[in-house]
Amino acid sequence: MSNQLLRHVVLFSFKDDASYDDVDAIVTGFAALPSAIPGITAYEWGTNVSPEGLNDGFTHCFTLTFAEAEDRDAYLVHPAHQRFVEMLKPSLAKSLVLDYWAK
Numbered sequence: 001m002s003n004q005l006l007r008h009v010v011l012f013s014f015k016d017d018a019s020y021d022d023v024d025a026i027v028t029g030f031a032a033l034p035s036a037i038p039g040i041t042a043y044e045w046g047t048n049v050s051p052e053g054l055n056d057g058f059t060h061c062f063t064l065t066f067a068e069a070e071d072r073d074a075y076l077v078h079p080a081h082q083r084f085v086e087m088l089k090p091s092l093a094k095s096l097v098l099d100y101w102a103k
Contacts, residue, residue: 006100007101008099009063011060012088013057014092015091015092015093018092018093023060027060037081039072039075040064040065044062045061045062046060046061
């Protein structure tokens, strides 16, 4: 897939009892992954601001970019990512993950 970038899009919906501090720690933890895991070429995140009301409870969106599928695959099993997932679980209501090759 040369000259294409692999986008890894992650959406989170948090439990009602997740505190601001809990969510802030998750955002901070996710932001630390690009410096801890090789192969992530770009990272961005934001919160839902759509006026359409179609977000189905998802409030936070994170996008990671990889040059190769192998880089994404290594990220998924990387110990730093696994620790982040464990830290996230108590506050997470649901997640949605979508990967695509940018065109």
